[in-house]
Amino acid sequence: MNYQIEANKEEFVKLLRSTGREGVDDLIEYLDEGCNHFFTAPASVNHHLNSDGGLLEHSLNVCHVALRLRELVVEMRPELEPRLKRESVIIASLLHDICKADVYRPARRKRKDAKGLWVEVDTYDVDYSNFPMGHGEKSAVMALWAGLDITQEELLAIRWHMTAWDLPFQSTEAGKSLNAARDLHPLCSLIQLADGVAANLLEHGNEEE
Numbered sequence: 243m244n245y246q247i248e249a250n251k252e253e254f255v256k257l258l259r260s261t262g263r264e265g266v267d268d269l270i271e272y273l274d275e276g277c278n279h280f281f282t283a284p285a286s287v288n289h290h291l292n293s294d295g296g297l298l299e300h301s302l303n304v305c306h307v308a309l310r311l312r313e314l315v316v317e318m319r320p321e322l323e324p325r326l327k328r329e330s331v332i333i334a335s336l337l338h339d340i341c342k343a344d345v346y347r348p349a350r351r352k353r354k355d356a357k358g359l360w361v362e363v364d365t366y367d368v369d370y371s372n373f374p375m376g377h378g379e380k381s382a383v384m385a386l387w388a389g390l391d392i393t394q395e396e397l398l399a400i401r402w403h404m405t406a407w408d409l410p411f412q413s414t415e416a417g418k419s420l421n422a423a424r425d426l427h428p429l430c431s432l433i434q435l436a437d438g439v440a441a442n443l444l445e446h447g448n449e450e451e
């Protein structure tokens with residue numbers, strides 16, 4: 243593991259432990275060993291942070307943005323503070339995409355270089371066959387499986403972090419559940435916004451060829 247990934251892992255673990263939540267150490271062990279090496283997985287194959295450790299970096303980016311957004315929102319609407327607990331923001335943001343560690347597999351592929359010659363390059367395959375549960379819902383289930391004591395609002399913020407991008411268009415129930423989750427817990431909107439800011443602004447143009 244390279245130096246940057248080690249430093250990011252240290253920060254990730256420190257942030258999670260700062261929540262004081264039961265099951266954090268079991269969760270860290272699971273992310274390390276039990277789910278295809280979360281700490282070295284990419285955040286995507288062709289888009290943002292598509293390199294080793296990209297998923298870890300993205301998770302930290304979302305957490306940093308979410309904590310700053312929380313400060314701003316609480317300053318402007320102090321009555322929301324009890325519904326936007328710091329520990330919940332950390333847990334939901336750091337864990338929202340852990341499902342990806344189970345999907346991206348290191349691979350080698352032939353590609354033409356700048357001179358038109360075929361070369362073998364490191365890349366990733368996408369394989370949903372291990373546990374085809376979906377996206378946000380899969381991250382939520384994995385956090386529970388790992389033994390983390392996780393609240394309803396954290397589970398819902400993880401489940402719905404993709405907003406309407408993850409809605410089956412035939413399902414009115416899913417759409418209504420998304421809206422109900424947002425109405426119930428401001429944490430859902432905060433994590434959705436932080437994920438968008440991280441992926442579309444902080445990580446914009448951050449892909450390897």
Ligand SMILES: [Fe+2]
Nearest residue numbers: 338339377404
């Ligand atoms: Fe996601």
Ligand SMILES: [Fe+2]
Nearest residue numbers: 300338339437
């Ligand atoms: Fe994300």
